[in-house]
Amino acid sequence: MMQFKVIVRNFSSSSAMQSAIKNVTVIGGGLMGSGIAQVSAQAGQNVTLVDVSNDALAKAKKSIGTNLSRVAKKMYKDNPQEGEKFVNDSLGRINTATDAAEASKSADLVVEAIVENIGVKHKLFKQLDGVAPSHTIFASNTSSLSINEIASVVKRKDKFGGLHFFNPVPVMRLLEVVKGSETSEATYKTMMEWGKSVGKTCITCKDTPGFVVNRLLVPYICEAIRLYERGDASARDIDIAMKLGAGYPMGPLELADYVGLDTNKFILDGWHKKFPDQQLFKPIPLLEKLVAEGKLGVKTGEGFYKYEKK
Numbered sequence: 635m636m637q638f639k640v641i642v643r644n645f646s647s648s649s650a651m652q653s654a655i656k657n658v659t660v661i662g663g664g665l666m667g668s669g670i671a672q673v674s675a676q677a678g679q680n681v682t683l684v685d686v687s688n689d690a691l692a693k694a695k696k697s698i699g700t701n702l703s704r705v706a707k708k709m710y711k712d713n714p715q716e717g718e719k720f721v722n723d724s725l726g727r728i729n730t731a732t733d734a735a736e737a738s739k740s741a742d743l744v745v746e747a748i749v750e751n752i753g754v755k756h757k758l759f760k761q762l763d764g765v766a767p768s769h770t771i772f773a774s775n776t777s778s779l780s781i782n783e784i785a786s787v788v789k790r791k792d793k794f795g796g797l798h799f800f801n802p803v804p805v806m807r808l809l810e811v812v813k814g815s816e817t818s819e820a821t822y823k824t825m826m827e828w829g830k831s832v833g834k835t836c837i838t839c840k841d842t843p844g845f846v847v848n849r850l851l852v853p854y855i856c857e858a859i860r861l862y863e864r865g866d867a868s869a870r871d872i873d874i875a876m877k878l879g880a881g882y883p884m885g886p887l888e889l890a891d892y893v894g895l896d897t898n899k900f901i902l903d904g905w906h907k908k909f910p911d912q913q914l915f916k917p918i919p920l921l922e923k924l925v926a927e928g929k930l931g932v933k934t935g936e937g938f939y940k941y942e943k944k
């Protein structure tokens with residue numbers, strides 16, 4: 635078991651940094667959207683979590699409940715009653731919905747965390763731009779797409795930016811706040827304040843591929859896969875090397891399995907298309923093979939490693 639010390643902050647609304655954002659609509663109730671909904675509700679905000687799938691919403695509510703209990707256990711270890719109240723109050727602030735347009739009508743901030751597909755994101759934001767109040771800020775949690783490109787379909791380009799969270803959202807302390815070329819200073823400031831209000835340390839990023847973290851992380855993971863593919867070291871040894879030699883909580887191949895090999899491939903393919911001469915972004919035959927075989931990592935039970943299905 636890897637060791638990872640979680641720093642628990644006090645998220646009660648009285649002590650958390652106040653934000654101008656009171657009503658948050660999170661679109662996409664998967665891995666990331668459920669985490670974003672959780673940290674917003676913990677910070678005292680009213681959240682509407684939207685997904686096209688009722689099953690995804692039910693799964694999201696269940697995992698949010700479990701993860702809130704983990705937080706409460708640490709935060710209120712001497713006062714379980716308060717802990718229970720924290721969990722129930724936070725859950726009580728989260729409504730679920732399947733109609734994104736309707737759910738955006740009362741939002742101060744819309745955070746999009748749906749599939750990493752520019753066409754699908756465009757369709758969503760175009761629809762929301764027509765119905766959300768004029769003050770509403772739109773943000774995307776995209777891992778690898780350009781904020782300017784996503785924002786190109788809306789009229790409110792000054793009120794559009796990137797809010798890039800990290801997986802698992804309740805644990806990872808960083809938030810990348812991405813300024814598009816037309817993001818206004820007021821929108822940027824509000825996004826920074828909101829990020830702090832949900833307990834994150836915010837950094838400012840330009841709209842460059844991968845922002846900061848993924849611009850460094852993607853080549854690192856790709857080089858680890860290539861090293862393994864060449865037979866220079868075993869998967870286990872590569873992961874041990876980076877955990878014990880560089881202090882990372884997970885090795886690069888474990889992390890690739892955790893994020894999903896399909897996601898790894900999707901990011902790499904997109905960047906290769908954009909920057910065909912960049913050696914680091916060239917396709918990796920082993921990654922292609924694993925994805926073609928449906929070995930996508932933890933979520934399918936096999937990637938570089940095998941996992942017990944839960």
Ligand SMILES: CCCCCCC[C@H](O)CC(=O)SCCNC(=O)CCNC(=O)[C@H](O)C(C)(C)COP(=O)([O-])OP(=O)([O-])OC[C@H]1O[C@@H](n2cnc3c(N)ncnc32)[C@H](O)[C@@H]1OP(=O)([O-])[O-]
Nearest residue numbers: 636637638640701704777800801802804852855883884898
């Ligand atoms: C081509 C490349 C592609 C790149 C793709 C990029 C994708 C994306 O854009 C960017 C990313 O996100 S990049 C990805 C960035 N992410 C990384 O790089 C992640 C790197 N990995 C890690 O940081 C650690 O391995 C984990 C924290 C994941 C698990 O830690 P562990 O020690 O192996 O396992 P543990 O003992 O179970 O848990 C430890 C503690 O965490 C707590 N907890 C866990 N989940 C929780 C939840 N959902 N809620 C609340 N709490 C949760 C748990 O209760 C425990 O607390 P305690 O107080 O200690 O009892």
Ligand SMILES: NC(=O)c1ccc[n+]([C@@H]2O[C@H](COP(=O)([O-])OP(=O)(O)OC[C@H]3O[C@@H](n4cnc5c(N)ncnc54)[C@H](O)[C@@H]3O)[C@@H](O)[C@H]2O)c1
Nearest residue numbers: 662663664665666667685686690747748749750776777801
């Ligand atoms: N997985 C990660 O580690 C990670 C980290 C940071 C950022 N991201 C980014 O966050 C976004 C979401 O990733 P994820 O891993 O949570 O994906 P996911 O597949 O777990 O969840 C996506 C959810 O969006 C829903 N959805 C799809 N289209 C929709 C629509 N039009 N309206 C409403 N809901 C819709 C799906 O039903 C699904 O539940 C992507 O842009 C991804 O690049 C992912």
